[in-house]
Amino acid sequence: MPDITKHLQQQISEARNQGHKLAIVGGGSKQFMGRKINAVQLDVGGHTGIVDYQPLELVLTVRAGTPLSEIETALAEKNQMLSFEPPCFGDRSTIGGTLACNQSGPGRPWWNSVRDQVLGVNLINGKGEKLRFGGQVMKNVAGYDVSRTQAGAMGTLGVMTEISLKVLPRPAITMTLSREMEHSEAIRFMNARAAEPKPLSGACWLDGTLYLRLSGAHSAVEATAKHWDIPVMTDGDTFWRQLRNQQLDFFAGEQPLWRFSINSSAATPPLKGPWLLDWAGSQRWYRGDSEMATMEALAEKAGGQVSLYRGGNRTGEVMHHQQPALQTIQKRLKHSFDPDALFNPGRLYSWL
Amino acid sequence: MNTDSKPLNTAASKPGKTELAEMFRKFIDPQFVITDEETLKPYECDGLSMYCVMPLLVVLPETVEQVQQVMRLCHQFAIPVVARGAGTGLSAGAMPDAGGVVLSLAKFNRILHIDPLARSARLQSGVRNLAISEAAADYGLYYGPDPSSQIACTIGGNVGENSGGVHCLKYGLTTHNILSVEMVTVDGERVMIGSDGLDSCGMDLLALITGSEGLLGIITEVQVKLLPTQEIARVVMAGFGTVDEAGAAVGGIIAQGIIPAGLEMMDSHAIIAVEAFTGAGYPVEAAALLLCEVDGTKEEVQEHIEKAEALFRDFGATSIRTSKDDAERALLWKGRKNAFPAMGRISPDYYCMDGTIPRAHLGQVLNEMQDMSKRFGLRVANVFHAGDGNLHPLILFDANKEGELERAEAFGSDILELCVKVGGCITGEHGVGVEKIRQMPMQFTDPEIEQLNAVKSAFDPLGTLNPGKGVPTLRNCQEYRAINAKPQAPEVQHA
Numbered sequence: 001m002p003d004i005t006k007h008l009q010q011q012i013s014e015a016r017n018q019g020h021k022l023a024i025v026g027g028g029s030k031q032f033m034g035r036k037i038n039a040v041q042l043d044v045g046g047h048t049g050i051v052d053y054q055p056l057e058l059v060l061t062v063r064a065g066t067p068l069s070e071i072e073t074a075l076a077e078k079n080q081m082l083s084f085e086p087p088c089f090g091d092r093s094t095i096g097g098t099l100a101c102n103q104s105g106p107g108r109p110w111w112n113s114v115r116d117q118v119l120g121v122n123l124i125n126g127k128g129e130k131l132r133f134g135g136q137v138m139k140n141v142a143g144y145d146v147s148r149t150q151a152g153a154m155g156t157l158g159v160m161t162e163i164s165l166k167v168l169p170r171p172a173i174t175m176t177l178s179r180e181m182e183h184s185e186a187i188r189f190m191n192a193r194a195a196e197p198k199p200l201s202g203a204c205w206l207d208g209t210l211y212l213r214l215s216g217a218h219s220a221v222e223a224t225a226k227h228w229d230i231p232v233m234t235d236g237d238t239f240w241r242q243l244r245n246q247q248l249d250f251f252a253g254e255q256p257l258w259r260f261s262i263n264s265s266a267a268t269p270p271l272k273g274p275w276l277l278d279w280a281g282s283q284r285w286y287r288g289d290s291e292m293a294t295m296e297a298l299a300e301k302a303g304g305q306v307s308l309y310r311g312g313n314r315t316g317e318v319m320h321h322q323q324p325a326l327q328t329i330q331k332r333l334k335h336s337f338d339p340d341a342l343f344n345p346g347r348l349y350s351w352l
Numbered sequence: 353m354n355t356d357s358k359p360l361n362t363a364a365s366k367p368g369k370t371e372l373a374e375m376f377r378k379f380i381d382p383q384f385v386i387t388d389e390e391t392l393k394p395y396e397c398d399g400l401s402m403y404c405v406m407p408l409l410v411v412l413p414e415t416v417e418q419v420q421q422v423m424r425l426c427h428q429f430a431i432p433v434v435a436r437g438a439g440t441g442l443s444a445g446a447m448p449d450a451g452g453v454v455l456s457l458a459k460f461n462r463i464l465h466i467d468p469l470a471r472s473a474r475l476q477s478g479v480r481n482l483a484i485s486e487a488a489a490d491y492g493l494y495y496g497p498d499p500s501s502q503i504a505c506t507i508g509g510n511v512g513e514n515s516g517g518v519h520c521l522k523y524g525l526t527t528h529n530i531l532s533v534e535m536v537t538v539d540g541e542r543v544m545i546g547s548d549g550l551d552s553c554g555m556d557l558l559a560l561i562t563g564s565e566g567l568l569g570i571i572t573e574v575q576v577k578l579l580p581t582q583e584i585a586r587v588v589m590a591g592f593g594t595v596d597e598a599g600a601a602v603g604g605i606i607a608q609g610i611i612p613a614g615l616e617m618m619d620s621h622a623i624i625a626v627e628a629f630t631g632a633g634y635p636v637e638a639a640a641l642l643l644c645e646v647d648g649t650k651e652e653v654q655e656h657i658e659k660a661e662a663l664f665r666d667f668g669a670t671s672i673r674t675s676k677d678d679a680e681r682a683l684l685w686k687g688r689k690n691a692f693p694a695m696g697r698i699s700p701d702y703y704c705m706d707g708t709i710p711r712a713h714l715g716q717v718l719n720e721m722q723d724m725s726k727r728f729g730l731r732v733a734n735v736f737h738a739g740d741g742n743l744h745p746l747i748l749f750d751a752n753k754e755g756e757l758e759r760a761e762a763f764g765s766d767i768l769e770l771c772v773k774v775g776g777c778i779t780g781e782h783g784v785g786v787e788k789i790r791q792m793p794m795q796f797t798d799p800e801i802e803q804l805n806a807v808k809s810a811f812d813p814l815g816t817l818n819p820g821k822g823v824p825t826l827r828n829c830q831e832y833r834a835i836n837a838k839p840q841a842p843e844v845q846h847a
Contacts, residue, residue, distance in 0.1 A: 054710065054712065055607065056603035056604075056606055056607050056711065056712060057603075057606075057710050057711055057712060058606060059710070079609065102551060102556075108550065109550065112524065112528060113550065113551065115551070115556060115559065116524065116527070116528050125799075125803060127799075129799040129803075131797075131799060131800050131803055132797075132800065133800065135775065135776070135777055136710060136775055137708040137709065137710060137740075137741055137742075137775070137776050137777055137780070138520075138521070138708070138740040138741065138742070139516055139520070139525065139708045139737070139740050139741075139742045139777075139780035139781055140708055140777040140779070140780060141513060141514050141563045141565075141779050141780065141781060141782070141783055141784070142777050142778050142779050142784055142788070142792065142795050142796075143784075143792070143795075143796060143800075143804045143822075143823060144560050144563070144564055144568075144804055144807050144808075144823075145514070145527065145559045145560055145562060145563055145564075146560075146803070146804075146807065147559075148527065148556055148559030149555055149556050149557075149559050149560050150556075151551075151556050151559070152551065152552075152553070152554065152555065152556055153555045153556070156555075157555070168611070169606075169609035169610075169611070170609070172609065188469070191469045191470060191471070192469065194471065194580075195468065195469070195471055195491070195492065195493065195580050196492075196580055197492075197580040197581060197582045197583050197648070197649065198580075198649065199648070199649065199652070216648070216652060217648075217651065217652040217655045217656065218655075219649075219651030219652060219654070219655050220648060220649040220651045220652035220655075222651075223649060223650075223651045224649065260549075261547070261549030261550060261551050261552065262547075262548060262549045263467075263470050263472075263548035263549065264469075264470050264471075264548075265467065265469040265470040266470075266548070279550060282549055282550050283549075283550070302548075303547060303548030303549065304547040304548050304549030304552075305547055305549060305552050305553050307553055319553035319554060320552070320553040320554075322553075322554055323543050323544070325537055325541035325543045326543050326545065326554070326557065329537075329557065329810055329811055330554060330555050330557070332809070332810035332811075332813075333555060333807065333810040335810075336803070336806035336807055336809065336810050337803070337806070348554065348555075349554070
């Protein structure tokens, strides 16, 4: 596939000259996230392709519009994987959108997040300049870590064109254990298991059932399953795939979906309605109507933050509020990358 | 847009040393406001003593409120502030500013809370790295990043430098192992970045702060993740006849699907020096040596050790020794951990470089370094994190011999240039500081440098936090490029 970086730079320059705002769109699978904005679409979905893949280095460099499915197929051929298990919301989910929205799946507490696995990015700033930060090596402290700062910035700092990532070998074997368990006991149990030196790679609770995933060397997984003495679930891989891609029944329906990122061992906020506990309790999903301010207070009590992930009112704020001093810094950062506020204005916060 | 900077007093009203010290003494215990030459002396440099500057004065606040007041005062008068932890940095990142204040966080040494169930610890920024794991050990937990200086270095400094260590191949760098920081901004605001959760909303400021070398704010508190202590760890030591074979074996083990807890390499100069120093039983006839540690459950470690031994044989290992117990494991690591002091036996001085390269180029880069060694007439020993491609060439020289220091610096610069040429970077874990600021234009273009400076301005519009470090100005970049970024030194052709 052709490199369309110059074309993107041209479009950015034109928008700058004409005073247009730009909505960056890759595969369009995460349009439901963030705030609604009114801007001209900048399509980066055509900027695809694996630029470099060195399995022995555990490093992959891809264009930002590359679909996750294409990347995962190439990695699977070398028995490797994107360890952060990005959610795929259809075939068009791209690696750029995954990083911009900081999306990671069930293995995140053990295998790191997309943010953690980023080694470098190429991006075009609001002046149309092509910039490169980070690189393709595991350790690099030259300059500020602009690459990881893209995680969760939702495209407000620039248009990512290329991303280098650390990849990992696929585990030799995966096994899922499950048993019925009450909600609060599950929180304690998941955290206690996560504190043991065992090959845990997933811990989730839903509808009165606890799910634990073990991944690693055959001997270690089998010995741990025996030691913990929890029934083995058949077809556990399907459960984790549906969890990762938000295809479980829990995620269906019209009720607003809230995401709590909190202390893994905190008591779940007292809200009536269905909960799904993932990441050993660190990521909790709640479905129900509520006010942002109420949810923020509950999240803070649990040591973390909340966002209105899907549905609900997307013209108001959907992300946990920022302290005034941090708000000032983020405004200045935005200005430093994008002085004319071209990219995704208001997508992350109304004031950004 | 509103940048919200408070108006400053004019330069004419800037207080002098005595006046400023009096201002600080109004809210800091007077004995912790240091102004006399003799007591200031230990603060004139960090671990890289070739760069020394006496600060105007040093303050050792005891509370966050005091740090805030220091920052407010300094911001008001545009006085430079350099934060300092244990001073173990190796790139002159904590070198003082002659007209500025050194803000020591030595008093911030309390472990505030350990949450064993959530596997995290909240610490003041002056807590020593090793003290975290010692405190967490009661719960079967430890803190992952283990820089070589972990006995002395502090968690605040680790955040500033994004420190790693032997185990970061598997367990990550500081940036992968922290949840939040409490920071005082340049104008004295106290902010919390991150939370108890694994991520937070908005721009990832935690990523920017980590590795920012004290240029963006003063870190007063850090919340770290803790990991379960593994059931068992064993180490395989393998000697090779060539560095190319050892380099290939590094890639080979990763290709097997094994991520070692540590994978370290030494070349022959280092092996000989270290063996003479520690008597750990290293194969002195080998051209290169690998130390490969595998940890996990008993079953997993047994399986992976067998695979590693077989693989090293396949890659031509001339000797293999595997630890049978923790005592032997400690012995095999003893040499690696004492490698730097061991160099003192074979050279009066050494200059430790820090660059990272893609692992595939290990053999090529090590061989090219030996060619450079002949050209500059200086020996180079290598002890490094092979699994991460993070090199630490030790250039051996004698500072008392005229021109050797300059040749060592020029040699180091060429090594970093080579690292960038093969796709790597100029600093893996030591930071840019003052030492490598001349090499930044090797890795970054002018627009990139300009963007990095703009990031700095978002946090520190007046540029008073650790000025002159980390990122050069564009004008300096052009000057460095004009002189090819290298310290000027004659090359020596060996007979």
